[in-house]
Amino acid sequence: MSAAQHVLLVEDDTWLATLQTETLIAADYKVTVAAHATAAIACVDQHVPDVIIVDMLLTGTTALALLHELQSHADTRLVPVILCTNLADSLQLEELAPYGVQRIVDKTTMQPDDIVAAVRSALL
Amino acid sequence: MGTEVPDIVPLVTPVVAAAHELKSPLSLVRQLSLHLEQGDMTNAQRRMLRQITLTSERALRLTTDLTKAARLEDALFDLEPINPEQICRDIVHELKPLFEAHGRKLDMAKRTHPLLLVANRDLLRRILTNFSDNALHYAEPGTVVRMQIQSLQKSGVVRIGVRDFGPALSSDMWQALQDKMATAPQTIHARPQSSGLGLLLASQFAEAMHGRVGVTRHRDGATFYVELQASRQLSLL
Numbered sequence: 001m002s003a004a005q006h007v008l009l010v011e012d013d014t015w016l017a018t019l020q021t022e023t024l025i026a027a028d029y030k031v032t033v034a035a036h037a038t039a040a041i042a043c044v045d046q047h048v049p050d051v052i053i054v055d056m057l058l059t060g061t062t063a064l065a066l067l068h069e070l071q072s073h074a075d076t077r078l079v080p081v082i083l084c085t086n087l088a089d090s091l092q093l094e095e096l097a098p099y100g101v102q103r104i105v106d107k108t109t110m111q112p113d114d115i116v117a118a119v120r121s122a123l124l
Numbered sequence: 125m126g127t128e129v130p131d132i133v134p135l136v137t138p139v140v141a142a143a144h145e146l147k148s149p150l151s152l153v154r155q156l157s158l159h160l161e162q163g164d165m166t167n168a169q170r171r172m173l174r175q176i177t178l179t180s181e182r183a184l185r186l187t188t189d190l191t192k193a194a195r196l197e198d199a200l201f202d203l204e205p206i207n208p209e210q211i212c213r214d215i216v217h218e219l220k221p222l223f224e225a226h227g228r229k230l231d232m233a234k235r236t237h238p239l240l241l242v243a244n245r246d247l248l249r250r251i252l253t254n255f256s257d258n259a260l261h262y263a264e265p266g267t268v269v270r271m272q273i274q275s276l277q278k279s280g281v282v283r284i285g286v287r288d289f290g291p292a293l294s295s296d297m298w299q300a301l302q303d304k305m306a307t308a309p310q311t312i313h314a315r316p317q318s319s320g321l322g323l324l325l326a327s328q329f330a331e332a333m334h335g336r337v338g339v340t341r342h343r344d345g346a347t348f349y350v351e352l353q354a355s356r357q358l359s360l361l
């Protein structure tokens with residue numbers, strides 16, 4: 001039996017993070033939550049995840065600063081990124097692809113299982 | 125990295141900033157409700173959760189419309205020939221649960237010949253969703269709200285209306301509405317007891333597509349409509 005794939009969830013809303021963590025664990029993923037970009041970098045330093053889910057507006061910074069940092073390191077630049085955000089209608093996937101973003105999930109319209117579908121798709 | 129950081133949140137007014145801020149809690153309420161709906165519960169509890177979900181979705185649509193309206197001048201909205209029937213069908217499908225939860229129905233009048241108009245798909249969809257949402261709250265229980273597409277050939281426009289069957293507007297109210305529309309181009313085409321915010325946004329979306337919105341009074345309700353330039357693409361074939 002293979003080890004569970006590791007999802008790093010960068011989300012500063014504790015309640016939403018808990019909800020999404022429960023959904024992902026139920027789908028057999030291992031989940032680490034980071035509430036802001038600095039905590040996310042610390043998590044990545046300890047263990048490079050298989051996929052990163054990140055909210056666009058984080059406490060203290062936007063996701064872009066974090067993604068820019070990840071893109072500048074050889075061991076993290078290929079980690080697929082899913083942007084899970086309320087700003088989906090303002091964003092274009094092609095503009096964010098250079099940041100490693102493979103999927104944009106719209107928080108305002110998503111169904112609970114969409115986050116699992118996005119992770120599966122990003123890991124294909 | 126050569127990629128420019130996109131201008132993601134042009135917070136131009138406190139209202140738009142508030143709309144952005146409201147999205148997070150509303151999204152969370154919706155997500156929590158959707159999760160709870162997956163569990164076991166009584167019919168009454170399920171009905172109330174559905175109402176929480178649908179209400180948060182309605183509020184989210186309004187906040188998204190607000191942020192979209194704030195970007196009308198900055199963003200480019202491609203105008204293209206569009207058959208509005210598919211958009212109407214999509215809205216009927218999307219809002220069906222909301223109408224059913226309120227004991228009303230939404231449908232569209234069928235057309236035998238397709239019509240094309242020049243519009244931005246997203247903005248047109250928002251206008252018509254807005255009209256439907258407005259109609260829902262004025263339609264009598266058990267009635268049908270109907271979307272209708274018609275060609276006004278003399279003026280070269282296509283009109284898409286959303287007709288509700290509810291209490292008639294009194295003459296006084298109607299006159300007040302007409303006066304507002306005549307004197308203020310940015311008027312709020314609303315009914316009494318409504319701020320008319322949604323319809324004001326619809327009006328701005330229509331203007332961004334070189335169109336207009338309006339309202340027709342009936343003895344048993346009203347039709348809110350948007351008029352947009354007809355596309356000549358079909359006639360050129």
